[in-house]
Amino acid sequence: MRRLLFSLALLSALIMLVINILPEPGGERTPHEILRAKHSVTRKPSVDHAKFSVLDGPFENPQDVTRVCISCHTERHIEVMQSSHWNWERIEYIEGKGIRKVGKKNILNNYCIGISGNEQACNRCHIGYGYGDASFDFKNPYNVDCLACHDQSNLYMKAGAGMPDPNVDLAKVAKDVGAPTRTNCGTCHFFGGGGNNVKHGDLEMALFEPSREMDVHMAVDGVNMQCVACHTAEQHQMLGKLYSVSSMNRDRVSCETCHGGLPHADKVLNNHTLKVSCQTCHIPTYAKDHPTKLQWDWSTAGQLQDGKPFSQVDDQLGVETYMSTKGSFVWGKNIKPEYAWFNGTASHYLLGDTFDPADTLQMNSLRGSYDDPDAKVVPVKIHRAKQIYDVEHNYLIQPKTVTNHPGDSAFWREFDWQRASAAGMREVGLPYSGKFDFAQTVMYWPINHMVAPASKSVTCAECHTRQGGRLEGLNDFYMPGRDRVLWIDRAGAGLLVLTILGILVHGTARFIVSRRRNGGH
């Protein structure tokens, strides 16, 4: 009896212990509540710019608006002029290349190739007035465009070389200014690469007014966070940048800033945060609403019908699959990201770098591996392209594509690669041999936006599976559920089979013998 009681006591102790160890139900989440409370408060501005007579106008040119802005905000333009939004370059250290100025002026990308010679079109999104060619005066404070980011009237529009559209009533806009909203940021950042969601895949028009399904943070039926809630700025220096034009691990926006390093109520999930970024599980798909460009083949550009440029549209997605000006595209919607190790540093192909055309050229590459303690798995959009290059010099060509005036060799008017290449290379000051071909290139775009509600996040088995898992391509580490030591599995299975066979033989023999013996009796 005493023993029985002892055993029962033991059993109950065991059960109590196990119950205590079971994961706690994720009910209270204080940090989240704090975050929600913080972002549900709308700050009321301390001044009403509409009441300032100095902004009555009319303004002859946009520089006059800036002149008025900095008459009160006396030092802000200096801050802006130190920012990458203004300079379109940063001083970066690139492993193997040293300290370089890196930015849109010398980085070629996988889409419209580069801005040089094409400033009229590309630079409509520069926050300066009149960046129409390389001679733009970066030191003139009156060229700073305050309105692009601070307009709240939604009436402001930029045009060629970053000048305002001539129809904009500058006085009206100047009287309705405030902290940047998604509309301010999105007007440029959602349309990179020449259209909605073309470049990033995770930044698109749908984020002007997104649902929770689209993005939990920016959701209008949710926390309704603006871009600047995460991309905070100290003296106009924004946190966060994109690794298509930046190399160093600094000024990054991270989920952990708000959510901490161990954000889950579940220990097993928290264990993942050492090697897996938040985005990997919480952004199961991107390009949720509008398709994004996945492939761009420039080599087919320039075909004409009856001497005229034409385009073809994909009926399902409603986007061009061919344009005489740009070539052929592959688009995708609701895309599962690809995955890469990333430690926060990237390398870049810079204008004039030579490469081996037999290999696929990495326009930018994310650094990191499993062994790198700073690296985590991140979701990426990998954009694949065919870009024009000089077959003698073995470097990419910066062609002139956008026309400023007739006869300027622009490809989108003349459809002549020779003339466009010669003009473009003259613009960037590099020799052109006169011989070109097209090379395979790839570009990595880390996916950071369109965070899904937790219930929609990537499930365990989507990675922890033998075949076809999301991380199938990352093979420099052991992942339970995916990987195995083949000989151990084979030897183990063999051992089991042999054991069972032995039992069958032994058992059958015993059975037969015992029957015979019993029968004999």
Add this chain to the structure above:
Amino acid sequence: MKRELVYPVFERFWHWTQAALIILLGVTGFEIHGSLHFFGFRQAVNIHSVAAIAFLILICFAVFWHLTSGAWRQYLPTSTNIRAQVDYYVTGIFRGAPHPTKRSVLSKLNPLQKLVYAGLKVLVIPLMVTTGLIYMFYRYPQQYEVISLNIEGLSVVAAIHTLGAFLLVTFLIAHLYLTTTGTTPTANLKAMVTGYEDLPDEQAVAHERNLLLKTETVS
């Protein structure tokens, strides 16, 4: 024949709880490994972790019990009668020969059992516990920045853990089969449930053995 309490309450509780936990750990473990699909990966991980902790607690109690009750002596491997025991399984069992090892309350295990159980206790289980703990907590050295305790990855740990799992499953299957080799096919099972077993007294054993020897010499 006399009815004796061979397996006291704790020993039975420990045995069956351990059996249940090992089966649960096996099923969930092989699901985590990717060989089975039963609970779903996430549930399998959760169950595996909880069962592992329960098993650890059980091990602590079992070690305590074995040490305080002196039952650990049961497992001291011996070379005597190993040959006889092997012969019994290979040939004797078919002739209806008696077990070569005399079972008693103080000595329940035959020499093969002693060898295998001791192997499990000092080799396989500790290996599984160690690799399992590393598996469970491998992140924490880094979290607390005890860099000297860091491990690079799970590949070796997981390989050893899997190897041990295969050994345990093999043991389990063979063990289940061998329970049928008692005086009747269910005798051993009954003993492990009730604790009581009809142990042959010494005279009966001797008598049977003599009978057998006689029949052999006659034929």
